[in-house]
Amino acid sequence: MKRSSGVIAVDVGNTAVKLSLRPQGADANPAFAMNLESSCRSFALDRPRWDESIADWIRDQDCGETSLAPQEWRIASVNRRASDQLCKQVERSFPNATLRPISYRDVPMSIEIDSPDKVGIDRLLSAYAARNRYAVPLVVIDAGSAVTVDLVDASGCFVGGAILPGLNLQTTALTMGTAALPTIDWTNADPLTIPGRNTVQAIRLGVLTSVTASIDRLIAHYDCGFDGATPQRVVILCGGDAPVISPHIKHEHVMHPHLVCQGLLDLG
Known part of the structure; x- marks a missing residue:
């Protein structure tokens, strides 16, 4: 059976990057949906080395019952420069992660x-x-x-x-x-x-x-x-x-x- 991925949802805006996490195996867990607020984090783009801070935070979360491996990064961006910088950081820090840029074709409506x-x-x-x-x-x-x-x-x-x-x-x-x-x-x-x-x-x-x-x-x-x-x-x-x-x-x-x-x- 294929192992489900931990999902890292990334909202790349003009002033900040917001992230939410869904641990590996939590796809159908209603308790997780109730705890989305606690799994969210925002990183200001004017913060020095913000991309490194994101990688450090993900490492801190990726342990124990909240394992994210294997990682799938779903990235929605309105800021090309910031998303390119983040993707490069993910490739360096998590070489086995899957990067999935999201476009309108991925939205089922x-x-x-x-x-x-x-x-x-x-x-x-x-x-x-x-x-x-x-x-x-x-x-x-x-x-x-x-x-x-x-x-x-x-x-x-x-x-x-x-x-x-x-x-x-x-x-x-x-x-x-x-x-x-x-x-x-x-x-x-x-x-x-x-x-x-x-x-x-x-x-x-x-x-x-x-x-x-x-x-x-x-x-x-x-x-x-x-x-x-x-x-x-x-x-x-x-x-x-x-x-x-x-x-x-x-x-x-x-x-x-x-x-x-x-x-x-x-x-x-």
Whole structure:
């Protein structure tokens, strides 16, 4: 009997690499699915020798009951340079590992957009993972460097969506284009001040409102395309900035982290 592989799901983004693990032999273990949160780790791309840190972490995990050997690395990337660097590190550190770059052809769902090969693989995997866990239709929001607001229709088909700059991209654009503006710490959980009484408060209010109001407006636009007065759709929110924007989205939604990695682990 062929030995099942340990799967390392890798979401290579613009600012960080996120990993989730499924140990060898855990394919059908429901307890593992419940513990996905504890198996996830994020590595910032501005961290020195981040690729070596990933290899060290995998070595630490690959022991005892959590054996990953033989390893299959499923890699979804929107950052070619970072994924190339990681693949070289994997080849050096784990010469017996299998590298499996994921494309839209690997995602078993209908994709009804103009150029499936050009859509971000992270968007497709998030939609796929959400469809596997919630009733359709779905609105899937991924709040990262960019914010994507995508629609899965009532037949379970990915039909596209919208892309807008995320919190950090918007604040970076402000600081680059305007003199003497301060840096904004989006981990600050202080409530919004309306109206803002200083520059930091004003930027936080303006940028956060622009993102969340756009999300609410897009959901309303999508709702107009459903049959019936009250669309029975679910809104799913994931991504690194999800905890920041969630309290300010008016539409009811479900927070579900690590959807991209879950989509990778769902693949056959």
